[in-house]
Amino acid sequence: xxxxxxxxxxxxxxxxxxxxxxxxxxxxxxxxxxxxxxxxxxxxxxxxxxxxxxxxxxxxxxxxxxxxxxxxxxxxxxxxxxxxxxxxxxxxxxxxxxxxxxxxxxxxxxxxxxxxxxxxxxxxxxxxxxxxxxxxxxxxxxxxxxxxxxxxxxxxx
Amino acid sequence: xxxxxxxxxxxxxxxxxxxxxxxxxxxxxxxxxxxxxxxxxxxxxxxxxxxxxxxxxxxxxxxxxxxxxxxxxxxxxxxxxxxxxxxxxxxxxxxxxxxxxxxxxxxxxxxxxxxxxxxxxxxxxxxxxxxxxxxxxxxxxxxxxxxxxxxxxxxxxxxxxxxxxxxxxxxxxxxxxxxxxxxxxxxxxxxxxxxxxxxxxxxxxxxxxxxxxxxxxxxxxxxxxxxxxxxxxxxxxxxxxxxxxxxxxxxxxxxxxxxxxxxxxxxxxxxxxxxxxxxxxxxxxxxxxxxxxxxxxxxxxxxxxxxxxxxxxxxxxxxxxxxxxxxxxxxxxxxxxxxxxxxxxxxxxxxxxxxxxxxxxxxxxxxxxxxxxxxxxxxxxxxxxxxxxxxxxxxxxxxxxxxxxxxxxxxxxxxxxx
Numbered sequence: 001x002x003x004x005x006x007x008x009x010x011x012x013x014x015x016x017x018x019x020x021x022x023x024x025x026x027x028x029x030x031x032x033x034x035x036x037x038x039x040x041x042x043x044x045x046x047x048x049x050x051x052x053x054x055x056x057x058x059x060x061x062x063x064x065x066x067x068x069x070x071x072x073x074x075x076x077x078x079x080x081x082x083x084x085x086x087x088x089x090x091x092x093x094x095x096x097x098x099x100x101x102x103x104x105x106x107x108x109x110x111x112x113x114x115x116x117x118x119x120x121x122x123x124x125x126x127x128x129x130x131x132x133x134x135x136x137x138x139x140x141x142x143x144x145x146x147x148x149x150x151x152x153x154x155x156x157x
Numbered sequence: 158x159x160x161x162x163x164x165x166x167x168x169x170x171x172x173x174x175x176x177x178x179x180x181x182x183x184x185x186x187x188x189x190x191x192x193x194x195x196x197x198x199x200x201x202x203x204x205x206x207x208x209x210x211x212x213x214x215x216x217x218x219x220x221x222x223x224x225x226x227x228x229x230x231x232x233x234x235x236x237x238x239x240x241x242x243x244x245x246x247x248x249x250x251x252x253x254x255x256x257x258x259x260x261x262x263x264x265x266x267x268x269x270x271x272x273x274x275x276x277x278x279x280x281x282x283x284x285x286x287x288x289x290x291x292x293x294x295x296x297x298x299x300x301x302x303x304x305x306x307x308x309x310x311x312x313x314x315x316x317x318x319x320x321x322x323x324x325x326x327x328x329x330x331x332x333x334x335x336x337x338x339x340x341x342x343x344x345x346x347x348x349x350x351x352x353x354x355x356x357x358x359x360x361x362x363x364x365x366x367x368x369x370x371x372x373x374x375x376x377x378x379x380x381x382x383x384x385x386x387x388x389x390x391x392x393x394x395x396x397x398x399x400x401x402x403x404x405x406x407x408x409x410x411x412x413x414x415x416x417x418x419x420x421x422x423x424x425x426x427x428x429x430x431x432x433x434x435x436x437x438x439x440x441x442x443x444x445x446x447x448x449x450x451x452x453x454x455x456x457x458x459x460x461x462x463x464x465x466x467x468x469x470x471x472x473x474x475x476x477x478x479x480x481x482x483x484x485x486x487x488x489x490x491x492x493x494x495x496x497x498x499x500x501x502x503x504x505x506x507x508x509x510x511x512x513x514x515x516x517x518x519x520x521x522x523x524x525x526x527x528x529x530x531x532x533x534x535x536x537x538x539x540x541x542x543x544x545x546x547x548x549x550x551x552x553x554x555x556x557x558x559x560x561x562x563x564x565x566x567x568x569x570x571x572x573x574x575x
Contacts (some may be wrong), residue, residue: 041515045259046355052506053355053491056515059507062436074383074428076521078528148360148486151527152520 002091002099010089010099010128013135018084021156026071029156030064033137034129037061041142041157044122055144055153067156077154082119083108084157097130098138105142107157109150120157121145170195172575173537179566180548180559181540184533187364192575193482199572200461201227201479204327206313206320206334208463208476209233209243211490213317213351214260219277222260224488225478226321226462230254231310232266233319236277243321244279245308266307279307316346318474320459334459335402341409341455344448345467350495354506357489359514363526364533365461365477365485366565371522372456372464373561375399375410376545381525382518383428384511388441390468390518391454394419397556404571405550405564406460412556414443414453414469440511442504443469460565470501471508483530487523489513 002010013032020028033039041056058064087104094100102125109119122144129138142157170191173183186192201207207226210233214222221234223246230246246256248268255268265282266275274282281302289295310321313330320330331339361368371377378391385391397412423429435441443453449467457465464475472493478486489512493505512519533539543566546558550567553560 043356043358049355051353051355052502053357053509054506055357055513057506057510059439060437063440065436066440069433070384070517074430074433075517076381077524148358149514151359151361151514151523153515154520 002094009135013128014086014089014103018086022082022084026068026155029068030061033061033064034131035061037137038139039064041144044143044145047143071154075154077152078111081110082155099128101126101128119150170575174575175540178548179563179570180544181542182566184537184539187366187530187533188482188537190482195573197227202323204324205461206322206327206330208459208474209319209321211317211351211353211492212241212314212319213353215241217262219264220262223256223258227479231321232256234277241312241314241319242278243310243312247308248273249281249305249307275307279309281305316343316348317351318346334407337400338402338407338409338457341411341457342465344455345465345472351492352495354491354493357513359487359523360484361487361523361526362484363530364482365479367526367529368477368485368487369458369460369565370562371526372458373408373565374559375556376559379422380426380428381521383430384517386423386426386429387433389415393422393557399553399556399561401552401561401564404568406568408458408561408564410456411452412454413451439507442507444504469508470504471512472505473512
């Protein structure tokens with residue numbers, strides 16, 4: 001079993017991740033990843049059929065920062081709040097410096113003047129690694145069940 | 158609301174148009190349920206070809222894909238002879254939409270309700286208890302299996318792309334598309350085998366025509382989309398051509414990426430970012446492919462149901478499935494070619510970040526369509542102004558015009574008789 005202290009550290013990473021996005025601190029989002037990370041938002045339909053297309057697929061923190069610039073500066077969209085509800089992480093595998101994790105998530109979207117709605121439901125398939133600055137994501141795949149994206153998906157999941 | 162302009166329930170729609178032109182489009186064209194009902198009947202279920210899918214999606218006999226034309230559910234399935242059929246997903250018995258999986262492979266098509274059983278051509282093979290049980294019950298003597306096939310649509314397959322029509326008297330697909338647009342259709346789809354990369358699905362809260370208009374509107378990309386104007390992928394100084402079929406219903410927007418910048422087209426354009434640099438240039442690692450020729454982008458609209466996209470190395474079909482007057486589903490199928498090497502496949506997938514529901518240049522198209530629809534809803538007396546480049550309809554060798562939108566509405570008014 002993963003030692004309790006490492007598990008606690010892992011929970012801190014997930015709560016920090018949710019807080020970063022839900023607060024809209026997108027500029028800090030890439031800091032939760034290692035330099036050569038792989039981030040995907042992918043429909044379950046594609047993932048289950050080994051189809052490689054993602055809704056968003058970014059390699060490395062440079063691309064993550066390019067996405068953040070898009071979100072904050074170039075993509076026209078109606079603003080909305082996000083609220084991430086992340087389930088208890090399930091440890092799939094671990095070694096001294098790496099943990100493979102699966103965690104269910106739900107993202108609630110609240111647009112101005114509108115009631116809150118379930119925006120995206122899925123699971124994270126992550127690889128978390130130990131660095132000198134603590135735990136970070138090397139892989140984060142957001143595999144979502146939601147069959148239809150309600151119009152557009154702007155912010156990271 | 159002006160009550161006199163609202164169509165009474167059950168009546169034929171009254172034209173919302175103030176004049177004979179096609180450059181000022183009344184809000185009700187996007188909101189009126191009676192007009193929408195007539196569109197389904199005359200356009201989606203009438204003498205038009207609608208996109209169904211790619212042959213590559215149904216590789217073997219019995220492979221199927223479920224989709225929709227208008228609001229009617231259909232199944233594309235390959236038969237034992239290798240032909241593609243498109244069958245309505247509705248059991249001849251109790252109308253059940255028996256196919257609920259999106260894709261797969263079956264031995265026969267079976268409706269689970271009473272196990273009516275159809276072959277890949279939609280022929281009814283048998284029904285349980287046809288001759289009764291122990292001499293009791295059963296179908297009437299005049300019941301004949303051959304009278305109870307699934308509804309089978311007209312099908313056109315061109316170089317791996319499948320279209321279907323509910324109308325038995327629809328003109329041949331090639332005549333429907335017309336020589337000019339067909340040339341650009343064949344530019345991408347020249348018979349090379351396709352490889353499906355995957356799907357994106359979004360529900361856009363706007364009238365379905367707004368998406369057709371978006372891809373017939375070369376005015377917006379260099380203004381709304383920072384990435385297009387900044388990186389020269391679509392900009393008013395690009396060498397471009399707009400082409401239509403004789404009816405004005407289909408169109409191609411063809412353009413060539415600029416390496417140099419004409420300051421006139423970025424002066425005062427707030428979306429232009431002169432000093433914008435990507436942290437990771439792999440997002441725009443563009444490699445010219447020989448089949449492009451000069452153009453680097455060709456966006457084709459085949460009325461009423463599909464957009465064919467080639468924007469540098471990214472390729473997709475984008476299917477429009479209307480859900481109600483103020484909503485449609487937009488289904489993206491990204492693909493490459495079977496002879497792409499691994500680097501090209503990776504490149505196409507990376508450039509897919511520009512497109513789809515989260516795309517750097519496509520996410521905001523869904524947003525603006527939603528807010529146009531909201532604007533139509535708030536005042537049925539409003540009419541849009543599509544008079545950039547005049548009020549007439551015709552091909553051009555520049556992009557500073559809304560002629561393609563006018564072309565579509567000239568045709569729409571003819572077929573809708575409104």
